[in-house]
Amino acid sequence: MAKLINKNVRARFAPSPTGRLHVGGARTALFNWLFARQNGGKFILRIEDTDIVRSTKDFSQSVIKDLKWLGLDWDEGPDIGGNYGPYFQSRRIEIYKNYASALLKKRKAYFCYCTLEELEQRKKKMHEKGMLPKYNCRCRNLTLGERKEFEREGRSPTVRFRVSGEGAIYVEDLLRGKVSFETKMLGDFIILKSNGTPTFNFANVIDDALMKMTHVIRGDDHLSNTPRQVLLYEALSFKIPQYAHIPMILGRDGTKLSKRHGATSIADYREKGYLPWTMINYLALLGWSTQESQQFFNQEELIRSFSLERVGKSATVFDPRKLEWMNGEYIRKLKPNQLVDLLIPYLRRENWVTKRIDPLTRKKILKVTELEQERVKVLSQITNLADFFFKSDFEYDRTSVEKRLKKDYVPPLLKKMRKRIAGLSLFNEKNLERLIRDLASEFSLSPGEAFHPLRVALTGKMKGPGLFELAVLLGKNEVLRRIDRAVEMLKKQRNKGGGSASGRPRDSGSRSGGSNPPPPANFFGRE
RNA sequence: GUCCCCAUAGUCUAACGGAAAGGACACUGGGUUUUCAUCCCAGCGAUGGGGGUUCGACUCCCCCUGGGGGCACCA
DSSP states (O other): OOOOOOOEEEEEEEESSSSSHHHHHHHHHHHHHHHHHHHHOOEEEEBHHHHHTTHHHHHHHHHHHHHHHHOOOSBBBBBBBOOOOOOOOOOHHHHHHHHHHHHHHHTTTEEEOOOOHHHHHHHHHHHHHTTOOOOTTTTTTTOOHHHHHHHHHTOOEEEOOOOOOOOOEEEEEEEEEEEEEEEEGGGEEEEETTTTTOOOHHHHHHHHHHTSSSSEEEEEEGGHHHHHHHHHHHHHOOOOOOOEEEOOOOTTTTOOGGGGGGBHHHHHHHTOOOHHHHHHHHHHHHBOOTTOOOOOOHHHHHHHHHHHGBOOOSSOOHHHHHHHHHHHHHHHSSSSSHHHHHHHHHHHHHSSSSSSOOOOHHHHHHHHHHGGGOOSGGGGGGGSSSSSHTTOOOOOHHHHHHHHHHTTTTTHHHHHHHHHHHTSSSSSHHHHHHHHHHHHTTTTOOOOHHHHHHHHHHHHSSSOOHHHHHHHHHHHHHHHHHHHHHHHHHHHHHHHTTTOSSSGGSSSSOOSOOOOOOEEEEEEEEO
């Protein structure tokens, strides 16, 4: 079936800047964006900063930054303007006040002088009686005199919407069909706070109407708010948009995703080293799928294939493991040269490379990248994977030393190896491999029994890239130094009676003659 | 408590009322590799329970259970 496109579509993302952009918010933004883009319609960004206590300018900026980082773009928004601005709710206060006045005049709203404490108390009492904690409208029909009296007491009023009428309110939802709510379940609700700012339900409705939104795609935690909003649309004679309440994203334990579940903000994932498109691709699959359960999409494919009709209805669990897998897939698809650029910030953070990178150093980083690419799932992991390429005084992994170096044959083997390597005229992979294999058979060892100790001596680990490739990259002299260092380390441990295997020779007190360990110089700086 | 939403493996999910319930992550085993990773092969594993409707139910209806959300001068 050919997809119907509707160029008049206007969809929006309306975050409140009370924190960094959350994965749930990001997915809501994504679905709106995809929907707008595939229809050739407009995607609008509006910042809902009416909670003056919790909203900050910094969070507004960071939300915008994170959306851009994800690769989302908008046709109207706080940073670029548009025909229906301003796009910060905090700059639209007068608009809300005017509409509130209109409702007051029509007696669809009224001033309420109850204080927070009074409301709190009343709610508590109702709760104790097992009643619905719905507002009983003490101020609903105040006389002018009574109002004057309250004002003399110094109370500043809120404006409440008068909920009246019998029967049900129907919400037409694109995903869930017609959902009905009993009007009598709703209490009169506040539309203007006593400080003059609007509440969410009020500002949201007015802006969506004034900004001519055709579709409201949002988390289904908003479904229960919708009947109130419908009442407002009707009271203000606004056209009700099409709703689509998408399933929420939960944490591993099935509860609402929160900091308890670890990283939840887009910025967290950016900093760890997830690629923006990984986030988009993964998030798109949370609550939506194609008939074939396709896993990977490029941007055009995603825009083309997305459809609201195929968005599911049940809550989804955010799975960091699948996200990491997907990031690894995308990292492996990168050209090594692209990956180098992404990796460099993490190397800088460790002070392994200088701010300016000369061509030779870059070439070496490229080589390291080629050797490690298939192991990197998250960019920041490069730090643990490749430390030994950048520093000579890397630490030895304890279990690697135990398993691969604590053998009687190892010290003599390494010493012999050192001698042979020193005598090697052409230090390349082929020659090195032949050398080690020959040595293994001289010692009556399997090749592996010779390879493994050398690997630990050179890298401190028992996992990593091809042994001969990494050795050649390190260079002959560095390889010799590292063998010396490992032999030295083993000797010291033996003297100490087989104590800690993770000791760094340089750090274990003054030296008593013998060969000195290599200086802690930067490998790339020195060679 | 009450209202609303939801229900296929541990997780994301597919399946005009008519397949052996398909794919992906994770996990397990095997192969390749000097190790790890990659790659390849194989395996484990699901329609929450109970009633209907129907020749036939993952699919439609009802009840139960479970989970989530709202009931704010938060959004």
